[in-house]
Amino acid sequence: xxxxxxxxxxxxxxxxxxxxxxxxxxxxxxxxxxxxxxxxxxxxxxxxxxxxxxxxxxxxxxxxxxxxxxxxxxxxxxxxxxxxxxxxxxxxxxxxxxxxxxxxxxxxxxxxxxxxxxxxxxxxxxxxxxxxxxxxxxxxxxxxxxxxxxxxxxxxxxxxxxxxxxxxxxxxxxxxxxxxxxxxxxxxxxxxxxxxxxxxxxxxxxxxxxxxxxxxxxxxxxxxxxxxxxxxxxxxxxxxxxxxxxxx
Amino acid sequence: xxxxxxxxxxxxxxxxxxxxxxxxxxxxxxxxxxxxxxxxxxxxxxxxxxxxxxxxxxxxxxxxxxxxxxxxxxxxxxxxxxxxxxxxxxxxxxxxxxxxxxxxxxxxxxxxxxxxxxxxxxxxxxxxxxxxxxxxxxxxxxxxxxxxxxxxxxxxxxxxxxxxxxxxxxxxxxxxxxxxxxxxxxxxxxxxxxxxxxxxxxxxxxxxxxxxxxxxxxxxxxxxxxxxxx
Numbered sequence: 001x002x003x004x005x006x007x008x009x010x011x012x013x014x015x016x017x018x019x020x021x022x023x024x025x026x027x028x029x030x031x032x033x034x035x036x037x038x039x040x041x042x043x044x045x046x047x048x049x050x051x052x053x054x055x056x057x058x059x060x061x062x063x064x065x066x067x068x069x070x071x072x073x074x075x076x077x078x079x080x081x082x083x084x085x086x087x088x089x090x091x092x093x094x095x096x097x098x099x100x101x102x103x104x105x106x107x108x109x110x111x112x113x114x115x116x117x118x119x120x121x122x123x124x125x126x127x128x129x130x131x132x133x134x135x136x137x138x139x140x141x142x143x144x145x146x147x148x149x150x151x152x153x154x155x156x157x158x159x160x161x162x163x164x165x166x167x168x169x170x171x172x173x174x175x176x177x178x179x180x181x182x183x184x185x186x187x188x189x190x191x192x193x194x195x196x197x198x199x200x201x202x203x204x205x206x207x208x209x210x211x212x213x214x215x216x217x218x219x220x221x222x223x224x225x226x227x228x229x230x231x232x233x234x235x236x237x238x239x240x241x242x243x244x245x246x247x248x
Numbered sequence: 249x250x251x252x253x254x255x256x257x258x259x260x261x262x263x264x265x266x267x268x269x270x271x272x273x274x275x276x277x278x279x280x281x282x283x284x285x286x287x288x289x290x291x292x293x294x295x296x297x298x299x300x301x302x303x304x305x306x307x308x309x310x311x312x313x314x315x316x317x318x319x320x321x322x323x324x325x326x327x328x329x330x331x332x333x334x335x336x337x338x339x340x341x342x343x344x345x346x347x348x349x350x351x352x353x354x355x356x357x358x359x360x361x362x363x364x365x366x367x368x369x370x371x372x373x374x375x376x377x378x379x380x381x382x383x384x385x386x387x388x389x390x391x392x393x394x395x396x397x398x399x400x401x402x403x404x405x406x407x408x409x410x411x412x413x414x415x416x417x418x419x420x421x422x423x424x425x426x427x428x429x430x431x432x433x434x435x436x437x438x439x440x441x442x443x444x445x446x447x448x449x450x451x452x453x454x455x456x457x458x459x460x461x462x463x464x465x466x467x468x469x470x471x472x473x474x475x476x477x478x
Contacts, residue, residue, distance in 0.1 A: 040320045047316075047324050051331035058335040065342035073345055162286075163406070163435045174429075 078113070078125050080170075081143035081152035087115035087122045096237045098126065099244045103226035105129035105137075105219055112227075112243070114235060121146040121235040124227060127156065130219030134211040135159045138168070140219060144188065144227055146235065153183040153220050158212075165212030179204070179213065183220060188228045194221030257382060264386025270363050271394035271447070272454045277363035280354040281395055282443040286406070289413040291399025292392065293347055294354055297336055299388030301358050305329045306372035306384030313373050325368045326359070333359045346416035363387065394450065401446050406437035 071092060075084070078091060091113050098110040106129050115122040123145045130138040138158040143151030155169045167173040170180050182204060195201025196214050205213040226247075227234070233246045270276055281298070285291040308328050309316075316324045337355045340348040348355070358364065367387050372380035403409055408427030415421050425431075436442045 036317075036319070040317045043315065043317055044320050044323060044327075047312075047327055051327055055331050055334050058338050062338040062342035066338070066345075069342060069345035073349075161435070162438045163433050 077141055077154060077156065078143070080154045081141055082115055082123050082125060087117050089114075089116045091115050091125070094239055096234060096240070097242045099242065099247055101226055101247060103128075103222045105131050105223070109242075112234065115143075116235075121231075123151050124231055124234060125151075126223075126227065128219055128223035130215035132211075132215045132218075133158060133160055134165050134209075134215075135161065138212070138215055138219070140216065140223070142220060142223055144224055144231065146231060148188055148228060148231070150183050150186045150188055150191075150220075150224060153180055153216070155180065155216065160212045161209075165209045167206060167209070168212050168216050175206075179206070180216075188224045191221045191228065192225035194218065257379065260379065260383045261386045264383065264388075264390045265393070266390070268387075268390075269394065269454075270387055270391040271398075272451050274363070274366075275451075276366055277361035277391075278447070280357045280361065281391065282398075282440065282447065284351060284354050285395050285399045285402060285443055286438050287403045287412050288396060288399040288410055289347075289417065290350060291395040293344075293417070294351055294358075295388070295392035295395045297340070297351075297355060298358055298361065298364070299385055299392055301329065301332055301336060302364055302367060302384035302388040303381045304332050304384075305364055306367055307377045307381035308332070309368045309372040310375055310377040310380035316373075321373060322365075322369070325365060325373075329364055329368070330359045344417065347413075350413065350416065363391070397450065398443065398446055402437045402442055405434050406442065407431075407433050 074092060094114045094116070095111050096114070098104070098112050100106070100108055101110070104110055104126070106127065110126055110128075113125040115125060123143050125141065125143045128140045128142055130140065136159045138160070139156040141154045141156050143153075145151045158166065158169060160166045160168060162172070167175065167179050170178040173179050193201070194203065194217050196203045196205045196210060196217050198205065198210055199214065201217065203213065203217045230243075230246045234243060237243060237246070264270075268274060271278060271281070277298075281291070281294060284294045305325075305328055309325055312324075312328075333356060336358075337348075340351070340355055364384075367384055371383045375383070400410060403412060404426060408425060408431035410424045410426055411421070412423035414423060437446070
């Protein structure tokens with residue numbers, strides 16, 4: 001027995017949608033086409049209103065939890081490159097807007113967060129992108145300490161091959177210590193020339209998957225080399241200001 | 249509930265879970281599910297979301313079926329399904345944020361999953377809300393157990409673990425590393441081809457089982473799994 005043959009115990013009313021095999025107009029007297037169309041339009045409009053209202057209510061109900069989730073997730077990510085005990089300001093709101101910088105690899109302005117302890121600058125936290133991953137762009141989160149050393153780097157999003165290049169993401173990296181940990185604490189004076197060992201640098205990589213780490217090392221180096229010289233000026237800007245002048 | 253109705257509900261359940269199984273017999277709406285079946289947690293999460301959408305959408309359509317004009321039923325069905333999926337997407341974003349980031353585009357894509365519309369059109373539009381919700385849930389659970397099996401197999405063969413990513417749902421919970429720390433992994437199981445190969449093996453196993461069951465009981469009433477009707 002196919003599903004189409006089964007019916008409800010209740011007698012369907014006249015307006016019940018007819019089974020696919022029997023078009024409705026064979027059973028009911030032909031209504032005027034305009035009347036049918038108007039009725040359909042009215043019903044479709046009513047349904048749209050009702051279900052839009054349902055979606056609007058859900059949107060309102062979830063707005064605050066979503067904002068909290070996004071914020072918590074962001075702080076959690078930042079905590080991986082900068083321990084939460086190291087600063088005591090509202091990191092998510094103490095920001096400046098970076099202009100589009102080729103060194104960051106991101107089209108459009110980038111929000112830079114400033115971590116402070118009391119009045120002392122602690123670190124700058126910002127995103128950068130490596131355009132040359134094995135399969136697409138790799139998004140990075142970088143913490144640059146006020147003393148010029150690197151706090152840490154995390155891969156925020158990537159599409160590298162599972163099991164091969166994805167060890168750049170510490171959640172997938174099975175080595176100890178994690179590959180990405182070698183960024184932490186590095187002096188950034190020579191960041192512009194950072195490279196993996198295969199290219200003459202001093203960053204380790206796993207043989208057989210060089211492209212992903214190379215992309216991460218180079219992108220981090222480029223971004224840090226661009227931001228590090230400006231760090232004092234960046235800490236001095238008022239909250240929410242544009243940092244366009246700093247990079248003129 | 250009289251005996252006849254009980255038999256009917258049992259019939260709906262058996263069809264959904266086995267005879268007319270979405271993943272193994274109807275092969276409907278598999279693209280997003282194959283894409284996220286690389287771990288058990290991902291597979292079960294997206295399947296559960298699909299079960300919920302199917303049960304709610306079928307129930308809602310069945311409840312409103314007398315009000316929906318035949319000519320515009322498909323737009324109304326899609327409207328109902330899309331509204332429910334949007335609400336679910338927002339709920340995932342709000343309360344299961346980590347999982348939301350992993351499943352990403354595949355939650356909204358449940359709207360386009362043809363199995364949802366197929367059950368709404370083939371069953372819910374002609375049956376009572378309770379029977380329709382049960383049908384949607386049974387079809388969804390039929391998908392869920394196959395996906396759970398597929399996700400487990402891909403994760404275990406590919407990475408040697410089970411329940412990786414469970415901390416996205418239960419914070420602090422740990423994945424099982426079943427094949428030891430030095431298991432090298434088998435990449436193809438995690439990549440998309442692995443999903444197709446393993447699904448093929450599951451379908452073959454089911455067909456072999458059905459063939460044997462039919463062969464050993466030649467006098468039993470023949471109940472063909474009518475894939476063509478779906």
